[in-house]
Amino acid sequence: MPTAAPPATGTRTLAHPPREEIRLEGVLHALSDPMRLTVVRELAAARSAELSCSHFDLPVTKSTTTHHFRVLRESGVIRQVYRGTTKLNGLRRDDLDALFPGLLDSVLAAARRQQERLAA
Amino acid sequence: MPTAAPPATGTRTLAHPPREEIRLEGVLHALSDPMRLTVVRELAAARSAELSCSHFDLPVTKSTTTHHFRVLRESGVIRQVYRGTTKLNGLRRDDLDALFPGLLDSVLAAARRQQERLAA
Numbered sequence: 001m002p003t004a005a006p007p008a009t010g011t012r013t014l015a016h017p018p019r020e021e022i023r024l025e026g027v028l029h030a031l032s033d034p035m036r037l038t039v040v041r042e043l044a045a046a047r048s049a050e051l052s053c054s055h056f057d058l059p060v061t062k063s064t065t066t067h068h069f070r071v072l073r074e075s076g077v078i079r080q081v082y083r084g085t086t087k088l089n090g091l092r093r094d095d096l097d098a099l100f101p102g103l104l105d106s107v108l109a110a111a112r113r114q115q116e117r118l119a120a
Numbered sequence: 121m122p123t124a125a126p127p128a129t130g131t132r133t134l135a136h137p138p139r140e141e142i143r144l145e146g147v148l149h150a151l152s153d154p155m156r157l158t159v160v161r162e163l164a165a166a167r168s169a170e171l172s173c174s175h176f177d178l179p180v181t182k183s184t185t186t187h188h189f190r191v192l193r194e195s196g197v198i199r200q201v202y203r204g205t206t207k208l209n210g211l212r213r214d215d216l217d218a219l220f221p222g223l224l225d226s227v228l229a230a231a232r233r234q235q236e237r238l239a240a
Contacts, residue, residue: 023234024157024227025152025157028148037144099230099234100226100229102229103230105226109222109223111144113220113221114144117219
């Protein structure tokens, strides 16, 4: 018997923790890397728009970039979905704000403040 | 010529980053470990009191405990001073609040909330 054909849209799914399995420590770890923090800041600035991985021009190799996105996804900070062969990334703001009210905003504000301070 | 005698109090000093060298990424990394987050929560609950390392009953070896305190100190989250042979630890709340207003409080609130949620 032939195996089932993949869905016509060609959609593959990636593993994400459900909201109740997201842990503060994992979120803080995900945000503690400069590259990952940059990604999160850009996603936050994009509001609810989903951005492809190639949108981010990180000064690291492709495999390192993939690693960073995986850490963000597996910690529950971002959601990644395939559209064809492109991975689209969106911030899980609803989940994070529900679990840890004010946390994401305070990290984003701190990152902005630090950037301004170091540029001065 | 003889070298200068150590201070009569026997105080040794430990290296701490000055306020302007504290980085958000380092602070988030320091807070991303469950043991270190526990230490920070206890120090925050102690207000301005300084607590000795032995005050903390962490379920890890002494050398791992020492490592965690060093990460907290080197990231600028805590200040450690020797009183005789005892290391006393205090939260650098003034520095953290000045650099990243609201960040520490939002992490502490998130940790409390998560603890309550997981205990429920």
